Amino acid sequence: MSRALAGALALALSMHAGASEPFAKGLLWRVSKPGVARSWVFGTIHLADPRVLEIPEPVLRALEEARSFAMEAPQQLGQDWRLQEAVQFEDGRRLEAIIGAEAYRQAHAILAPRAIPDEVLARMKPWAALANITVTPEGYGNVTLDEKLLALARGRRMEIRVLESLEEQIAVFDGIPLDTQVALLKHALEHRDWLASMIEPTLQAWLRRDLVGIHAVNERVSARFPYMTQHYRLLARHIVDNRSVTMAHRLYLPLRSGRVFAAVGATHLYGTRGVLRLIEQQGYRVARAY
Numbered sequence: 001m002s003r004a005l006a007g008a009l010a011l012a013l014s015m016h017a018g019a020s021e022p023f024a025k026g027l028l029w030r031v032s033k034p035g036v037a038r039s040w041v042f043g044t045i046h047l048a049d050p051r052v053l054e055i056p057e058p059v060l061r062a063l064e065e066a067r068s069f070a071m072e073a074p075q076q077l078g079q080d081w082r083l084q085e086a087v088q089f090e091d092g093r094r095l096e097a098i099i100g101a102e103a104y105r106q107a108h109a110i111l112a113p114r115a116i117p118d119e120v121l122a123r124m125k126p127w128a129a130l131a132n133i134t135v136t137p138e139g140y141g142n143v144t145l146d147e148k149l150l151a152l153a154r155g156r157r158m159e160i161r162v163l164e165s166l167e168e169q170i171a172v173f174d175g176i177p178l179d180t181q182v183a184l185l186k187h188a189l190e191h192r193d194w195l196a197s198m199i200e201p202t203l204q205a206w207l208r209r210d211l212v213g214i215h216a217v218n219e220r221v222s223a224r225f226p227y228m229t230q231h232y233r234l235l236a237r238h239i240v241d242n243r244s245v246t247m248a249h250r251l252y253l254p255l256r257s258g259r260v261f262a263a264v265g266a267t268h269l270y271g272t273r274g275v276l277r278l279i280e281q282q283g284y285r286v287a288r289a290y
Helices: 005-009 057-065 078-086 094-099 102-112 118-123 128-130 145-155 166-175 178-190 192-197 199-207 211-224 226-250 254-257 275-279
Strands: 029-032 035-045 068-070 160-161 260-265 287-290
Touching: 005 254, 029 160, 035 057, 035 078, 035 145, 035 254, 035 275, 057 102, 057 145, 057 260, 068 145, 068 192, 068 254, 078 166, 094 102, 094 118, 094 128, 094 178, 102 128, 102 178, 128 166, 145 254, 145 260, 166 226, 178 192, 178 226, 192 199, 199 287, 226 275, 254 260, 275 287
Parallel strands: 035 260, 068 160, 068 260
Antiparallel strands: 029 035, 029 287
16 A cells, blocks of 8 residues: 555554454464465565664564565556546535635645645545645654565565556545545544554554554544444444455465465454454364464
């Protein structure tokens, strides 16, 4: 997933799972089946915080053992035009008319300093505006953990596989009902600082390899803003559950060959609808390695 899309919605990805579900703790998982070379699935966090860029030794060893590297689609050079095209309405609709004058004024105040042209903002879809108002904490670098892993894989001349295309990602966001897009955007504009404060506890849970803890942070959002719960759950269904199915499907053939290192967002690992359970249903044994 492109950085703008991934970072923007990091807090909303896991509003729907319960603490009793499987795969509750661990970031690196070994995938094995008799007669097939083992593979690995690693749960990343789509941030450029220096703390997540210190890749643990067990993860590096797994990467060295693998022959191919699979990840959520990186943004390819030359695709900027397609993303810019996709984030704008093409049917004459305008963002201000959809979200109201006050919310539009707030969005403009945040996005104008980011060199987003007024004519682009005027046609921007609510989900794209939501992605672009995300707060990036000070001191973050320019490379996310996913991008660092990709660079390491390329340096080892591993085969690179993508688990979803840019067009598929765009379709996921376009598929979110418009009323939910609007509700999430207006909520984020009104409570931007509070939502940004949830980044650190989410990061701390990831550093502890605590997938339940990541979900618990998101439950704070639901508890504080119960009127938003249905919208966050609907968002999670689209960008976690549905995408997890796609990722597991795309891993089917590579896993049969073995020695794959798959890097996906950690929220895709947890629970009965996650990538790990879907891989188990393909007949593999999935065991925590780190």
